[in-house]
Amino acid sequence: MFGFFSFKRKPTDPLTDVQSATRWMETLPLGNLYAANEGLVKALREYNQHQQAPSKDRIAALFTLDEGAQDILRALLGQYLLNPRMSRAVESRLWNAVFAYYQEILHAYHALVMDYVGNPSGSKVKPSLALIVARTVHYIGLGAKWCYFRYERVDPKLWKRLNKLYHLAEYEEIEREPLKLYETHDERSTSIAGRYLRILMLDAINNGTLLPRQLDLVDQWLADFTRELVLEKEFKPERHTFYVDLAEARGARRVRRVEASESKRYWGTFELKSHIDEIRAKLMKGEAPARLGLTEDCKLPACLELLDKVAALWSPTVKRTQRAHERRRVMQQIEVVRGLDMICASVKLNNDQVRLGGAGEGLSYEEMLDMHLYGFVTQRTRTKLAEARQGRRPPLPEYERWVVENESDGGFGALIDVQQDDWIRLGKLLGVKPERQGHWVVAVIRRMVQVSPNQYAVGLQILSQRPVALLLRASHEQPSGYTIDGVDAVDVVLPIPALYLKGERKAGQPDSLILPSAEFANGRHLWFSLHGTTYQIALNQALERGDDWLRVSFRLVTKVPAAGEAVRG
Incomplete structure (x- = not known):
């Protein structure tokens, strides 16, 4: 009878205070990463649309939500990197899910920064300014990295915003203040300058030749590598390798015919190069990559090749490489x-x-x-x-x-x-x-x-230029004795499609085969017929790995002329 008095309570804003944010985070479906991320993005979008004046409680609630989102974001990143052959539809869904969070949280943090810039003395942001600026810089860097995953160019507006943020940090004298971006995770302390350099150094190697997993691995290395770098206002040609102009909408550039100005910041990589050389020497002696700060994801020898590649791109004495062939x-x-x-x-x-x-x-x-x-x-x-x-x-x-x-x-x-x-x-x-x-x-x-x-x-x-198509077959020395229509029916193995590539002795390149990755085993014996001659070979080491193929060297075991082909069967 009192039904007309019933009404639905308006849901509480999860970003009202820390308690509300904590309770709301506990309701997220953590078993469904997409749904959990969508909930985070929706809450942040509503937070940004309300445009309420920052308060101590709302700032703390935003910190709490962002802190709790880190495990979800790490899991989504792991899914993206572990499946490099996903379809465009799956890749687009995953990429956009993560990037949407970056956009909304960046909007929220940048609004806090602008509130402080507009009213430095009366803003509630001032006590947390260093952390807010650091996280804003952090998310600009993550957005740039995800653009690199797709080989896209970073929006110049983001570079402009990033450079202005660092300039603000310098003005407030907080750029070198040590801090931890997220307290609940096992992260080493950093600073606004350190995070800024990490973004610039990753941009310096983004030349379209690295896979997403390689880019992410180098980004992890930079958390340690940037400790060897110092941004300086005074230009020293004999010492500096890179520079960034805070008045421009672009990232790092190598020092070449640079005119000094008040808006430019410079850094050298001599100490970094020495640090990488030390790591490389220890790797060659057998020390584990993880113990050297290269993470558990660093697998030799591919990791060593990647380390050499980025070291060459960062080297202070780099010379422009001459093309092997004229374009x-x-x-x-x-x-x-x-x-x-x-x-x-x-x-x-x-x-x-x-x-x-x-x-x-x-x-x-x-x-x-x-x-x-x-x-x-x-x-x-x-x-x-x-x-x-x-x-x-x-x-x-x-x-x-x-x-x-x-x-x-x-x-x-x-x-x-x-x-x-x-x-x-x-x-x-x-x-x-x-x-x-x-x-x-x-x-x-x-x-x-x-x-x-x-x-x-x-x-x-x-x-x-002149590959040869082959059908490789597994060697069977003894027949099983069980046949169907005259064909051995035990351990029947289909022939393996492969390509033979002639090597170049002058360049030190051996003859090689390209075959499916799943068919490779070091020392495996295979045979093929070519021009009436049967060759038995043993696979050696993998020279190069693709997404589903391998280029391998091999050695010749036996060579049976045409008259003996029937013996091989």
């Missing part, structure tokens, strides 16, 4: 296939055309073999070649067309569509056929930069 501006199309099976099928067509005399002039391989053995081409060979030329060719693999803007003897620079080519990744293996070239080459994506919302510029390195 030429062109405008042409290339045909592109992906996936080792498709690449092998495309290369095999070229191999068959050359073998059957369908490409180029002169005798085919079979005709040359007859001339060597008998002094003339046999009728059997002529009939076989004629039948092959008249026969139907196998269907061509599906391919894409890319626009090439520049090329060299070692690779191509191409423009591709972002939405259409959602499989594009650094280290992706490709089969490439230029329109002016009649055969397929094997290449790998080495560099990516997003030049517009809809396009990437990619750099392709050619691994081999």
Whole structure:
């Protein structure tokens, strides 16, 4: 009877005070990271939309929410980095979920900073100014890193805001004040200057050649490495390596013909280079990477190669590297296939055309073999070649067309569509056929930069101009005795598609094979037939790792000529 008096209570704002924020955080579905993150973003968005004057309680509540969000953000980062081959839809959902939190929390912290700037003496922000500025700088850096994950350019407005924040910290003389960003996590103390340098140094190596996991690993290293760096106002040409102009909307630049000014800040990397050299020497002696501050994620030898790469980019004595091959501006199309099976099928067509005399002039391989053995081409060979030329060719693999803007003897620079080519990744293996070239080459994506919302510029390195497609088979010395229709039915193993790449002895490059990652085992014995000869090989070490492929060296175990092929079965 009193139903007309009933009403729903308005939900309490979780950011009213610390107690409200704590109780609200306990209601988040931590078993569903996406839902928990969406709840955080929604609460922050409402906090920003209310635009209430900062109070001690609301600032403390914001700190509490941000502190509690760290485990969720770390878990989402882990998901992103552990699945480099996720689809564009999955990647976009995960990337946007994390980036949305960065945007809202950055908005909240920056509003507090602006409240202090507008009323320094009366603002409630002043007691926590150093931590607020540090976290604002921190989230600008995280946003920049996630842009690097996608090879996107950082918005110049963010660089402008970052540089102004550091200038404010200098003015308030809080830039070197030691602090911990988050008390509940096992983090070493830092400072606004240290976090600022960490962002600048990560930007200095962002050249489109590092994978997201590598970028994140280097960012972790920088928490320790930046202790070797000091920002200075006075320019010392013999000491300084990099500089940043606080009046500009951009990040770090290497010192080259720099005119000193009051808005520039400089730092050298001589001490950092010495520190990295010491770490490298200890790694070579067998010391564990984690004990040297390189984290548990540092796995040798790939980690050592990454350390050398970033050390060269940060080195104070770096020299501009000369290109191995001159780059030429062109405008042409290339045909592109992906996936080792498709690449092998495309290369095999070229191999068959050359073998059957369908490409180029002169005798085919079979005709040359007859001339060597008998002094003339046999009728059997002529009939076989004629039948092959008249026969139907196998269907061509599906391919894409890319626009090439520049090329060299070692690779191509191409423009591709972002939405259409959602499989594009650094280290992706490709089969490439230029329109002016009649055969397929094997290449790998080495560099990516997003030049517009809809396009990437990619750099392709050619691994081999004349690859050979092979079918590798596992060696079976003893038959099982159990056959079906004459075929051994125990431990049946399908042939493994692979590519043979001829090495260059002068450059110290051995002959190698490209094969699926899952098929590699050091010392594994395999065999293949080529031009009537059977080769048994043993796999050696992995020379390079891609997303689903390996380039490995090998040694020849036996070589059985054509007459003995039947013995091998």
